Amino acid sequence: MWKSRFSEDTADVVLKFTQSLDMDWHLAEADIKGSKAHVKTLASAGLITQEEEKALLTGLDQVLDEIKSGKLEPLIKLEDVHMNIEARLTEILGDIGRKLHTARSRNDQIATTLRLFLREQLLEIASKVETFLESILDRAENHMNFVVPGYTHLRRAQPISMGHYWMSHFWAFARDFSRLKAALEALNECPLGSAALAGSTFPLDRHLSAKLLRFFKPTENSIDSVANRDYIADFYHFASLFLVHCSRLAEDLIIYSSDEFGIVQLPDAFCTGSSIMPQKKNPDVLELVRGKVGQVLGSYMDLLIMLKGLPLAYNRDLQEDKRSLMNVLQTLHGILDVLPPLILKVEIDVDGASKAFEDGFILATDVADYLVLKGVPFRKAHWLVGNAIKWCLNEGKNFLDLSLEEWRSLIPQFDEEILENLNPRSSVERRKTYGGTAFSEVMRQLSEGKKIIEEVEKFLSLWPEDVD
Template sequence: MWKGRFSEDTAEVVLRFTQSLDMDWQLAEADIRGSKAHVRTLASAGLISAEEEAALIRGLDQVLEEVKSGKLKPQIELEDVHMNVEARLTELLGDVGKKLHTGRSRNDQIATTLRLFLRDQLIQIGSKLKAFLEALLDRAESHIDFVVPGYTHLRRAQPISMGHYWMSHFWAFNRDFLRLKAAFEALSECPLGSAALAGSTLPLDRKLSAKLLRFCKPTENSIDSVASRDYLADFHHFASLFAVHCSRLAEDLIIYNSDEFGILDLPDAFCTGSSIMPQKKNPDVLELVRGKTGQILAGYVDLAVTLKGIPLAYDRDLQEDKRGLMRTLQTLHGMLDVLTPLILRVEVNAKGASKAFDDGFIFATDVAEYLVLKGIPFRMAHELVGKAVKWCLSKNKGFSDLSLAEWRNLIPQIDEEMIANLNPRSSVERRNTYGGTSFAEVRRQIKEGKKLVEDAEKFLSTWVGDVDYSCDL
């Protein structure tokens, strides 16, 4: 494609080093979609005839079919997806095929192709994330009446509804969905027509190109158009936080399923055994979710380091932006494919959870707050209850073992009403502050969560199918 300037062929070792087909051949369909829009724009500008327009569209459709069927094998000497598609088109159409690249550079071509490809990927991931949110709501609704220990510092803290636990993850992943929408919005402008960096002397209607490809508008600056990878950074930001949240959830489920905790039961179909120990049931799927998170975080760092030191406008460094992108997309799809059905089959081990309440120390805050209602300053109440815990430990007793007389000997303000409330269900029911763990509050959260999932469905449906995309993202 540049032989007019050079006096010798590109060295074989250079071809191997500079090729990008191992990562950008996946972009062929999006690239051809962008090329078809460019053909329409060329025709509208009078740069090609109606007959040439029709021939180019037919030719591109044939190339696409050959790509999908596997008949068209990319050639490394053509470097990338763009030149392989164009070369095959030229084989089919002769000189007419050579008109495809009129007014276009691979710089604005890849910027457009990447946006088209990533837009489709985000819709697929968004649909899977919505299903994941629905799975968390399902577990919250199913487990709302189960009371389990809540933890801080991995130490028993206070009783909570298991539904409240599941909703805590729901809200985090819902924020991830909002970040996905923000990453999607970053793809709303079309760089096609920016050419290498300065635009074109040809009368290209960039607004038409944007409309044909269902973008909101053309990008505002041709240099920024070909140099910017902000939209990829926005995607990696979403992916990184989502993966971190997945890792945290996986860590929880691994711990709560352990023999030492015994709060949750994982489905056999999503666990593995041991090659030597017959009794083992290992949470390998969750461990892999935790392990793969580092790969996604690495993709974000990889892109940021690439972007930090290159000058405007386009530099070949940017070719490598797709390597981390493809790896992260593959990992995201895998995590969502396995986590959703796994979550739907997690069950509470009520017997295991109840062990956390046996000594009654988990109700210590309930006692302190009861004393506050009796007019005792909180810091004084905190000290009184702390001393009671200390005394019980010295006597090898728990709060559950104390008689009313022993309670009053430790804390005179204690009465029968307080002792009656020192049980898991009462403790949960009385925590009815907004966003708290009371059963009523968890039901409210679930109701709000269902509305958010409906909103997510509406957003996704707007971008699926043969519809005109609007700027109202």
């Protein structure tokens, strides 16, 4: 369709090298939706007749049916999804089919197609993220009253509510949803009508095109329209942080379900065994979640490196933006399909978690805080408690073994009052600062989390149904 200027046919090796069908055939439905809007805009401008408009719309529907049924197989010699669709349409309609590309370039065509496709994908991902958030909220609510060890530096630190632990992940993923919202809003402008880079000499109503395709508005600058891939970077920014947070959650669950920690139990249906060791229960799903994240981070960098060296406006390099994009989308969908049902079946190993409290050292901060309330400067209290721990380690004792007399010999300010509160549950309950681990605070967080879910539902309801 563009060879009239050339005196030689394109070499076969060039066709194989430059084709993009392995990436963009997935965009066929979105491309046809964009073409149908373009047809209506052409008719509105008087560039085609009503009969031609009807024929083109019917023909495009036929091409889509043939693609969905597998009857139409793309040809490499036609390079990409756009040319294959147009070629088939021309076979069906003859010269009328050749009018489809009036006032349009493949530059603004792919920019529009890609935004349509990605918008649909991100809305589906947003719905899955909502389900994911609900699964974490469910565990937080069910596990709120369980007390487990909290960690810093992967060492026992202080007792926490397990609900508080789950909510720590919830808030990270809620922030990720805000980034997803921003990515959706960033891509929701319509490039159609920008043509190759300079706009069109034909009287196209770009606001009509945007309305037909349910974009917020047309893009502002035709050069920027065909060169802009920032919205993909915005999506990658969401995807990268979201999956980093998924990886962190997966790492926690892998560690905390191990025999050495024994805090949580993973569902058998989401684990595998060993081909040689009969006793093994391997967290393969979580390991794969953790392992796949690097690919997405690499895709983000791949796009940024591509964009940083390109002059305006369109360059063929941009064809490669879809290769990584398809992989990222596949990874995201896969992880969002498998994590929520896994999380909903994670349970607490009460016996395993209680072992972390047997020596009582996890309550050291509580003892120091108690001394502060008795008038001891915090640094002195910290030293006194640390010295008491050292004595216990040397004597083979732990905090829960010590008598009141032994406590007083180590810390003169110690009295019976602290003994009554020297247990993990009271330690948790006393931490009532806003955002703390006290059960009342976890309840408040749960309430706020449910409001977040309602906001997500409202946001998704505001988006129109898919374009016809």
